[in-house]
Amino acid sequence: MSKQAAPVKKNETITLTFEDLTHEGNGVGKIDGYPLFVPYALPGEEAKVKVVKVNKKYGFGKLINVTKASPDRVEPPCDVFYKCGGCQIQHMSYSMQLEMKQNQVKNVMRKVAHLDHVPVYETIGMEDPWRYRNKVSIPVGEKGGELITGFYQMRSHHIIDDMDTCVVQDDVNDRMIEGVRRIASRLGIRAYDEKNHRGVLRHIMVRTGRETKETMIVLITRTEKLPHKEELVKELTDTYPNVKSIIHNVNSRRTNVILGDKTTVLWGEKYIYDTIGNIRFAISAKSFYQVNPPQTRKLYEKALEYAQVDEDDTVIDAYCGIGTISLFLAQKAKKLYGVEIVPEAINDAKINAKINGITNVEFEVGKAETVMPKWKEDGLRPDVIIVDPPRKGCEESLLNAMVEMGPKRIVYVSCNPSTLARDLRILEDGGYETKKVQPVDMFPQSMHVECVAMMSRELSN
Incomplete structure (x- = not known):
């Protein structure tokens, strides 16, 4: 029995009406009963779509142009939303998300x-479904001799270097990341080079107590030695009085795992504190605490x-x-x-x-x-x-x-x-x-x- 061909071909451009969402938030439209999954499309919308992948039972498309928009479509407030992939459904009204x-x-x-x-x-x-995350771990890279920080672009290890804020992060965390990057760059601390397994600073992690506003900075390096650590600590603590803890974590392995095994306190306390209801929690660098x-x-x-x-x-x-x-x-x-x-x-x-x-x-x-x-x-x-x-x-x-x-x-x-x-x-x-x-x-x-x-x-x- 001959295999029935899909009703669309790869790279074909079609007009599609969307009727449903997958659990990943992708729009689902059908051509002669054959489903196409398309990121950023919403039910009730009509759009021009480029077919990018065709399997026997379903295919994937890329949204080119929405010709009839859903009333639940909103403009994402994040400048890098379509690059980042950390959030998947900012284009959807909050009531539709729920x-x-x-x-x-x-x-x-x-x-x-x-x-x-x-x-x-x-x-x-x-x-208010924004600025809610109390913890961020952000990779560090270099561009033009300066340190850069930003999340990885979707399905890559390329840092989005034009990202100056993250709209789901506590804005204190945003400011801390920017502060560490600026000071470390001026002091000449090199970023970790993933390809050659060289350099020093891999990630910057910041945790903030939602109720207490206490902040912990975790500097994750490839090397045991953190150059200019005294100057870095002094400038951070002089500039940001809410910082209660600066931690050094060493991760010398070639790995995607962020934290290594060795953790030392550079300055301040081992813990910061936060409260949920009437319970007070001590939070360390490695604690699992809801974000x-x-x-x-x-x-x-x-x-x-x-x-x-x-x-x-x-x-x-x-x-x-x-x-x-x-x-x-x-x-x-x-x-x-x-x-x-x-x-x-x-x-x-x-x-x-x-x-x-x-x-x-x-x-x-x-x-x-x-x-x-x-x-x-x-x-x-x-x-x-x-x-x-x-x-x-x-x-x-x-x-x-x-x-x-x-x-x-x-x-x-x-x-x-x-x-x-x-x-x-x-x-x-x-x-x-x-x-x-x-x-x-x-x-x-x-x-x-x-x-x-x-x-x-x-x-x-």
Whole structure:
């Protein structure tokens, strides 16, 4: 049987009407039932499109000219939006972004988890969906003998050198990056040359406490030695009084990973502090701390509501990190146990518990799927388990351990709706029922969405 050809050819220019969005925010239009995925196109629009790739079942196009625009199309405020790729959906009204994210969650709940009946609520958004990120890591390069900083151009390692601001970053971070670059350039500190594995300064990382306005600068170098470090530190601290910590991190490897293993304090404290609600957190250079604290508070309040923890409850927080969710839950619970594979995070979690005077917590280093069965053998019977895994979701062995422990409720916090849906299906098959799912917009202007799902055990008669 001959293979049916696609109705379009590569490099052909066509007129296309768009009817849908992918979970990446690309427009979907069809020619004789054959779908074309086109970045920056919106449903309801008509546009001239150049076909750039043709597969058997679908193709990809490039937007040339929008002939009929959607009322939800907006002008991106970022000058480098179409080069950068850090944000994918600035061209979309915020109300459409929130609706797209709700639909994304609904689709995977239906297609992957087979849970059509479970309510997926409207996405909780921000009043002001700009300037929300409290952390930036930006690569350093050179041009004309001067240091340049900027994100990499989409699908490349070419630094966008005409980028002077990032509209989703805290403006303090913008100013700090510019300050470090200017001072380091004047002092003659060389940028890292990725191709030849030479030079010094690889990345500049800045973290800012949203509530406290305390700032940490992390200088990531290829070399153990940071030239002119005394002058650099003096000028930064004289110029910027909000800087509380300057850290030197050494990454001598040929790698895309930003941070290396060796971290030393050049000036000030090892930590900066921030608060979410009534909890104070110490944040180190390597701490995982949510980049959008106002939305984190909404996310955790929802997790707390779904957990329904009372003073007689024992709670397990798998993937507890530096104790962000743990400490909120511990205020309501009888006892909380946290587990996390990163030793530095557990150390930070213990410090954070101490700072907040919370004593009914125990934190342990290890894989959740290894530690939790051990806790079960020791007789630990949790009333509530909360998980907040990385994008890849939970190991099946951990999901099985959760089912065997038999808590009354499971609260699943997820940054990836697809793996959330996959894992909910496994927990459903283990006797739990998904009651509701709440999307939260932690990353406005990007296609990412965070969710909280509530599950309870079906009791047999």
